[in-house]
Amino acid sequence: MAGSNDRLGITRREFGVLAGGAGVAVGLAAGAPHLALAAGKANAADLIPGKVPEMIVHNAKLGVMETPLELLRQHRITPKEIMFNRLHFPIEGERSWTASLKPVERPEWTIRIDGLVTRVRTVTLADLEKMGTTEVETVVQCAGNGRGFFAAKAKCPGSQWHHGGMANVVFEGVPLRPLLDSLDLGASSQVRYLTVGGLDDPPTPKGADFEKSYHIDDPALDRAILAFKMNGEPIPACHGGAVRLVVPGYYGNMNVKYVTRLLLAAAPAPTVFQARAYRVPLHPVEPGEMKVSDFNLQNSVPTYGFRIKSVIFAPLASDKVAAGPVEIRGVAWNDGNAAVDLVEVSTDGGASWKAATIEKPKSPFAWYHWSLKTELPAGTHTLMARATDAWGRSQPLDGTAMWNPKGYEWNGVDRVTVTAS
């Protein structure tokens, strides 16, 4: 039965009735995002205020969430309210500021450029804002996007993303290489890598900081920018503001968030986030051949440029399809190095294919929108889409052919089953 508390004389049952027994939570109003973390059914809108509740939560404590395709397809430029989110550390405690769609309010944001240089330099956000900027429309995609589809061969551990771990947005920022040149760092000839890191640090003392390293001569750095705006506004906190390195055409983890340090070094960063995580084997492997912890600098490469990919936006399995004329549409993209010039669509499970009309974007890094007008008689149909670019790179009919232990870089031909009636 109810005991009683010593001090203030309120019995436990009395407290229970007032606080919890009546079903009214005596919660902290301002801490509503935190309530969601412990409450049971994590709601994206409670985790990061402003995100729509329809987001599919993959890890509440980290604010990891995916966009349903039914929402994603409604916008050519993905609004921040529906953009997928993936952070590596808890969005609470010291990092609760990251659980926000608002800009990061740190006016003295400073980036330190250091390493094998003669002169260490600092650049502030205010400095960046005064410099000449470039805008780039680009796909942002998690390396794990599509991981759920690898389970057809063997399940890969981690969040089972479908297609919604991607977005198409516009970043504005200062081009990286010209900035580094202008700083006159006096870099050593021993410099082989640029390591980029920032405020993305773990809560535990033995944890690893989030940093990524790039070969200093990587051509992708030619188009990298230190971005401070997304879709015309300061980059939201959860998406990496105040400053995010954006490398158009590269998987999401390589767009380092919260940038405060650029390091010119002779070797890549030793942190697990560079040395082991976000790496793919040099060639596809069979399940069991390699453990998720077996990755190293010799047997793998980071998740660099996007593998060419296309996704069907309509019709989806959730759509009501009337038998007769139908427009199948979707998007396609690649690493931006060669134009996507063919998207083939099948409505009979791959027996025959027709070329879709492609709308080529101004930016080679953005979504190409494709569509095909065709007929769907009554019945069940498997729709497929397959993109090919000018270099002949295309998608495997069976995406599990590219199976890797962490389930990265899925780019199998998309399949949607619909019933027309």
Place this chain on the structure above:
Amino acid sequence: MKVHFLLLACVVSLLLGRAEVEAADPFELPRGPGRQLVYGKCRTCHDLQYLVDSAGVDAATWDGLLDDMEGYGCEFDATERERLLAYLSTFLGPTPPPASAAGAVTPSKADGASLFREQCASCHQENGRGVPGDFPPLDGNPDLFADRLLPVYVLLFGLEGEITVNGNRFDGVMPAFSHLSDAEIAALVNHIRSNWSNRVRFEPAFTIRASEVADLREPALGPGDVQAYRRLRLAR
């Protein structure tokens, strides 16, 4: 007595009401030996959805994942690693035993010190000093002596929202540890209250009995309720 009811009523009316139904961790893992070690070690840096979403992978994959987690800062000794791997590869493996076949789980020895290492140290640290900004200290934490039952509520139902400990602000989420038995929770609270510099403040009157823990499990509260209780009891 009337004053205190009023005080509590004011607290309730001031704060936003929202129905909380779950007190335990939102992810209920299958029962089996080693389950509690998973709760203790695997919620510091992420929640259990990663584990639930990975269910079905084989022992070799879980083995690799444990190595991976060490790289991210998860700490466990060889014995703990064996126990974790056994649990994960069995109950979250390709052929988990049906629930009814799980069998009785022999409760651990309810030794406060080893429970602390297993369940609490990953956040609050072995030395009980926590991590500034992230995990409050337990060594020298006045909360432990301001109210006899508060630590029991915290372990049973978690704690969320902003708190101040010795002038330092924390704004995190402590998950519920209701997976622990009454004896284990009592042993933990008694250990924390009498360890490090806390032993100076400890008095026999603060000793918690297992039966008292049992008494507090129903009705289930939420971490927000515990926060409200804390505020009330500490008059902060």
